[in-house]
Each structure stands twice: as C-alpha cells, then as structure tokens.
Amino acid sequence: MSVAASGAGSSLAPQRHGARRVGAGVWLPLAFLAAGLGYPFLLLVANAFNVGDPQALPPVEYGVANFVSLLDHLDWIGNTLLVSISATILATAIGIVLAWILYRTTVPGQRVFEILIAIPYPLGPLVGALAWSALGSPQDGMLNQLFTSLTGIREPLLNIYSVPGIIFVMAIFEAPFAVLMIGAAMQHMDSALEESSTVFGAGKLRTAFRITLPLMLPAILSSALFLFTSMMGAFAIPTMLGTNARFYVATTAIYVLFQSYPPNYPLAAAIGVVLILITALAVWLYARVLKNRTHAVIFGRNYRPRRLSMRGWTPALLAFECLYVLVSLVLPLGVLVLASLQKSGDLSWIPTNWTLSNFHYVLIDFPTTREAIGNSLLLGIGTGTLGVALATTIAWTVHRSNSTGRRLLEQVTMLPQAFPRLIFAFGFMWMVMSLPIHLYGTLFAVLLAYIIVFLPLAYRGMSGVVVQIDRSLEEAARVSGAHWGRMMRTVTLPLLRAGVLANWVLLFMISVREVSASLFLSGPGTQVLGPAIFSFWDSGGLPRVSALAVVQAAIILAAVVAVRRLAGSKAEQ
Amino acid sequence: MAAEDHVASGDLRIAAEAGRPFIEVRGLTAAYDAKIVVRDVSFSVTAGEHLSLLGPSGCGKSTTLRCIAGLETPVEGEIVIDSEVVFSSQRRINVPTEKRKLSMVFQSYAIWPHMTVFENVAYGLRTQGVRDAEVRNEALRALRMVGMEELAHSSATALSGGQQQRVALARSYACRPKAILLDEPLSNLDARLRTRMREELRELQRQFQLSTIYVTHDQEEAMAMSDRVIVMRDGRIEQEGPPLEIYDRPQSRFVADFIGAANIVSGRIRQPGSGQPIILDVEGTAIECAPRAQLPRPHADGSYMVAVRAVYAELRRDAVPALANHWPATIERRTLLGDLVTYAVRWPGGTLRVHGFPNDLFDEGSSVHLHIPSVRAILVDAD
16 A cells, blocks of 8 residues: 555656757657658658659659559458458467467476577568478478378378468467567466456356456557558568469569569559558557556566466467477478478488588579678668667657657657558658669668668567666666766666667567568669578579578577577576 | 653754754745646755655655755755755756765665675765775675675675665665665565664664655654654645654644544634633533644634544543543444554544553443543644
8 A cells, every 4th residue: 555655656756857848869760750751651652643654753643543443453452451360360369379378377398488489480481481382382392292102192281372371371470479479468467366356256267268368458459460560561471372373462462563564663552552551440440449448457566477287288288389389490490401401302301312502502602692691681780789779769768758749759669560561661662762862772771671660669679678677776876976977887778788689689680581671672782681582482493592591590590599698697687 | 761862962963063954945846747746845954863754645755855866856946955055946056966965765775786785885985986995895884784794795686675675775875975865765665674674774874863854654654763754745844843743733634634543523612712721612512722822724614623642532430520621431442453452432522533552441332531631632724
C-alpha cells in the first residue's frame, strides 16, 4: 500500500525546466524520417496515379486508370491476403505454443530450445525458401526422393511449390519473432493472476483461455500485426516457391512489372498503394481492438512465474519443439550444406563425391558474390551502428526528455512498420533516382533504406533498454558531483552497453539476410547477399547458390553466437 | 534518557550556531507542465538539524527535496545552501546538481548495477578528485559504518534490499556532503527491517551531525528521527514544529488525522468569553477545550472541531466527579492490536476511539467513565 502510494508519487515527478522547446533530439530524426519515408511515399502515390508516360517522373497526367486495370488482377491482392493472413495465423499459433512451452511449463531443455527456436528468424525467408525448394520440390526434392526410395511410391510426398507450401515456409521462418514477443509478455506475467483463477475453481484449460490468453492478447496482436506487414511484403518465398505454379502475390507481381519491358511502374505503384492501405487498415484495427487495454496490468514486480507441470504431456510438447527445430533449422541447414558440397545438382550422400569448390567459387573466383559478401558485411555493420545510434537517440528523447513532440516522434518512428519493405524500397528507389546528387546505385542508398525499414525494430529494442535504466541511477551520479559528461561515461553508457550490443547484432543479422528492401536498390557494383542469392538461384545452379546461402547462414550464426555471449555476460553482471 | 541527552546536545549545538539557517528555502514554487505541485513553500534547516518533510503522496514533499538537490528546476523562489545561493528565479541563478555538494538517498536506492559495492561508495569521492589511497580509506570506513565492509567487492546486484539500502547510505555519507537528502529511503523495506534501519540512520545522523532533510509519508519515521517536522499538503506547508508539538497540538484536522490516531468531534462554541475556558457543545454535552489565543477556522456550517488523541482519552472504572470533561460511557467494541488495545466507546457525545493497554482490559458492554483532560481537547482548523 505504502509502496504503491509512493510509487504513484514518483511517477508524478515533475519535469525539468525549459520543457517547451523542441529539442534537436526530436526534429532531427523527424526531418530524417519525413524525407526518407514521406517523400518515397508521395512518389509512390504520384506514380500510382500516373496515366501518362510511365517513365515520367513526376507524372505529367493523373488518373485512376492504374487502379481500374488493377481490377483485372484482383487475384494478386487476393493471393497476397490469403497467404499473409494464413501464414500470420499459423506463425502466431506456433509462436504462442512454443512461447508457452518455453516459459510457462516445466518441459525440459528451455535454455537449448530458446536458442534453437530463435535462429530461423535471422536465417530468414530467403534461406528458408531455397532450402525448402531443395527439400520439397515434387520432382527432385530430397524429402520426396527419400520417400520414393523408402516406399517405392512414385507420387511425391509433398509439393512445396503450392499455396500451403508457401504459407508453411513463411510461417515457420517468421514464428521465432512471435515466440520472442509473446514469450517476453509471458515471462513478465504475474502468475498470481493465474493462480487466483485456479483458486476460484477454474481448471487448467479454463484458466488458459479466460485468464492467460486475454492477458497475452496485446502481445499476441502486436506480434501478429508485425508478422502480417512483414508477410505482405514478403518476396523471396512467394517468388521461389510460387512462380513455378504461376501463383502471383502483390510483391512478385510488382517485381514482374518492374522487370518486364517496358516496365510498368505505374501499375506496380498502384499495387503498392493498395498494399499500404491494407496494412494501414490492419494497424487501425489493431489500435481499435487494443483501445482501453493497458499493457502494464500484467507486469508484476520480480515475479518468477510458476511453471505448469505437464506430466504426461511432456513428451508430446517436447516432440513439438523438436519437430519445429527439425523443419525450420536442421533440415533446411542440412540440405543446404549437403547441396553446397555437391559437384552437380544431384544430391549425393557419399562424402568422397563431395567438393569444396562451390565455396571457392562464391568466396573467391566469382567477383559478384565476393563483392556481395563484402558489401553485406559493410551494410550490416553500417546499419547496426547508425541504426542503433539513431534508435538510441530517439528512445532517449522519447523516454527521458520533455521535448514537445516526442510522442509524435515515437509514432513516426514506428511508421515504417506499416510499409511492406519491398513497397517502401520501390518508392525509395524513385526518390534516390530523382535526387540531383548521385545516390542511385550506391551502397549508401541501400544503407539509408535499411536504417529506415529497420528503425521500428531497433527503436523497440532500445526503448526496452532505456526504460529499464532507472532515472535515479543517473540522478545519483549528478548528486554525487558528476557533471553530465562524467555521468554519461561512468553510469549511462556502461548501463546501455549490453543492450546496445544486443540490438546492434540484431540489426546486423537482419541486414545481412535482407532481400526485399535491397532488391530494387542494389545493382552492378553494389551487389548484396540477399539479391545475389536470389539472382544466383535463377542462374547459378543449386550447389553454388547453396554455398552462398551457407556463407550467409554462417555469418548470421556467428552473430547469434556473439549475441548469446553478450547476453551471458549481461546475466553475470 | 539517551534521547533526552541527545536533545540537550542538539540544543547546545543549535545555540552555538546561533540559529543560523544552513539551508534556506524561500517562496519555492514548482510545477510540471501546467500543474503546480509546490506552492510558495519557505523553511530553513539549521546546521546539523534533522528535518522531515511529511505528507501523503502527491503533497509536493519529494518535489521540494528534488528542487533542493537541483534535480528539478523550480518556477519561482530561492534556495540557499551554506550561504551560497544555489537557485534564485529572480537573479537567474541555478547551480547544477553536481556543484551543490549534497548527497541523496533515493527511494529506489539507485545502486549502480554495473559497479561493485566499493565502486558505488567510492564514486562521489572520485568525482571530487580525491587521491586513490584516501578514496579507499574513506569508502571502506563508510562501508564499515553500515556493516558492509565484507561485501565491498561483491557485485551490487547480488545485494538484498536492506543491503542495498546500507550501501546507498554509505555512499551518501562517504562523499563528505554539506547536507544529506533522503527521499523515502525506507519505504521499500519490510516493517521489521524498516524499524532497524531507522535506528541505524538515527545513529549515523548522531555521529555525523549533518544537516538532513528527510522525505517520508510515514509519520512514525518522521516522529522517531526528526528534530523538526514539516507537514505538507497539496504543495503547501500545513504545520511546522518539533515532533511532539505537532503530535500534541495539531493545527488542523488534516494534521490531527494524518499523524497518530485522533478523534474529531464537532460542535458549537459556547461562551467564547475572555479568560473563560472554551466550551464546545456537542449535542448538549459540553467539552472544555485547551486554551487558545484565537478560535480556529470553523467548518462551512459554522461548527468547530476538536481533536482528541485516542491515547489521551482515559477510561476509568470509578467515577471521579470533581474532574471536568468526565462522563459515564459504555465499551461498545474492543480490538486487541498487540501492544495496544483500541476501544470504541459510547459516550453522550457519540462514539470515541480510545487506546488502552493489554494489562488492564475492559470488557465489551461494560460501563466505564470517560475522561478527556481539557488540555488534550485541541481545537483545530476544519478543512
């Protein structure tokens, strides 16, 4: 009672003098985002209404003809929605189950599975699509060949080049994000809320549906929204698994319109605008559902959530975890490694037939892939560094200053999340082409695009870090006689260190694996890994593209190991 | 006995300083956004004095403390520490926190988790540029004082709440500040530990004789530790004085209610004649009240209020007819609280809460005699 009362008192703590000014911490990031996000968006809209010369920029004639002709291709939008909604539901369901097993039950192996389940996300959809096309292709997929040789049945076991196949691969590679977000909420939930439900006579199932699920709803919806937007803009999986079946979604249609001769930019832009409208609608729905709900309700202080003993169910739950790791990590990485060691496209299990020449080729002989690897590392480092710096500045301004406009800044910072990344990159491409300075076709343009699209993720991460640092830790330094610089050096920065490094590594990993945002922006001389793997898949043959994908996976796994080390040293503190 | 000694030595010390205020706050007004949380507050602290700012949450006590520390910037007013003006709205002076040479204990302790216990305590000394050997001595001495010397090199995050509290205290005493500010330092501890830390804090205070401003919402803490208490309410000072004076002679209904257990009885004033005792008429029952120079502020309906502390009302088995304020009464309910027994007593003026001790119990329903010494019937300002 007394604690609660005084706690409320301290939250009312007045703010510092000079609160009325709009600090540089507000307007600099706002200006950056307005230019980097707003202008591409305007260009996208302008192009969508361009009915004159499709190459003209800005358009000379405006009309709605593009949207009218889009009516003939409603299947693109319909397919996108079908795939995105189904995959979001599947990924969220997987996420809920896995998070619940990891954090709320006594099923063993939490530490190991926590890591294994997280890895598919940074590996990314491109590696996933490539691996699963090698596993589940109806003609020569490894699983189908295995099935045929075991049973003698010629009919393939599974066909990954199908709508369910696309949904499945999309879901399993995005599910770790849901595990992360929902898991965080589950770890913070006060188990007394569940216990009291049991005390009042509710069984495990009733408690799960009436208490746990509603309390988790904000986290579940927030993760579902993120996944939905991400899947609306998904490119690698629908292209690599759907093009064979002539199954087009919005992003693949945009790419085809972009590649065709002459390119039909206005129609592509119109598709982009429709996609953004759909994600905006999703954001609105999300905000509506969560209206009047406070996330804070579920957070207790220092609770160690009581875990449910699952007794007889333990093997089944453990098997579910293993199955997930098998299909999302072991099989994909296994088939890629195996394929990368082959001399030809046929998979041989005999080690004497293996060769490392594919690695030699992609790492050394072939300049394009060699460059792509170097450029991707540079981009990863650049995005990590600048992205975290920007996100930290914004998080600091939003949570620690009294600058007017800091709420606006927070909303604008989260805005890129509503843009499917490929669509954003499409608009961004026009912006860099229209600029008087030479930016198009440079690595710097890709870097800027990455920073903008990953800013919401980086901001989310750094917010968590900044919020955790109690303001009184800094105030104690000031009262002890430390001036601002000394306080930063001895207290603030050391406290931020672990969080900054963890978020840096996250940005590094998702930059290295990114394909949607760089597809339109990278080109000759600015090859990066994602698009390089993609174009290699078209032309390079399975062993070589597998070798390149294995290289990408190795970079990402090295980063995962690094982040675990950091997390470990943080836990020791 | 010991407490009396201390008061005596305190008096001598204050006399030696000739009552010179060491910290002075004048006309302090603080606000956040448009909301004013401290209104025109003035008080001073003499050298070595322990002052408590007491009040419910949101009364502005913490804000006042933070203004003195320089962690908030007041809208108006002046703050002087040791003859140096550290803040003045008129003269546009605002000495930054780190140059005010104070120290502070936070409610959350604010122990830096990335440093060892020793590094936490040594921090203030190091910012002052003290030599390493001396830093070591001083920091260890401070840790010894709070009994934390053995844990000097353990990580600060491995500490329990009480230990963190001790480190925070050692940290604030180690840096040789001009004054110590404490912001609800004990509120996160459990009751037993809180009592013990209260004693330890009092002991440290006695050793160092530093001017101390102590913010709390716990009247026991304020009573037990302070030379003087300021009761705050809605950003203003409600009453100021030594603990016993505030307890015995509350100025207002708010103070009477907030500190200790008091009965508030309201009625009409009878005979406000000169030299005569003031009589409060409670539905026909007359209560003789403690003399008072001026009548207090009445309630909106014209009635006056009298505060009677539950411990100062007396219950007797036999009548003593000669006494004033003496009535037959009935025990309605008895509640055993452990060290205390509280009775709901039915008397002609209504129902009164009276404290007794477990060594002499009255049964429920029994007839007793209630006596309220007239000096204990304090007329107070109505709200």
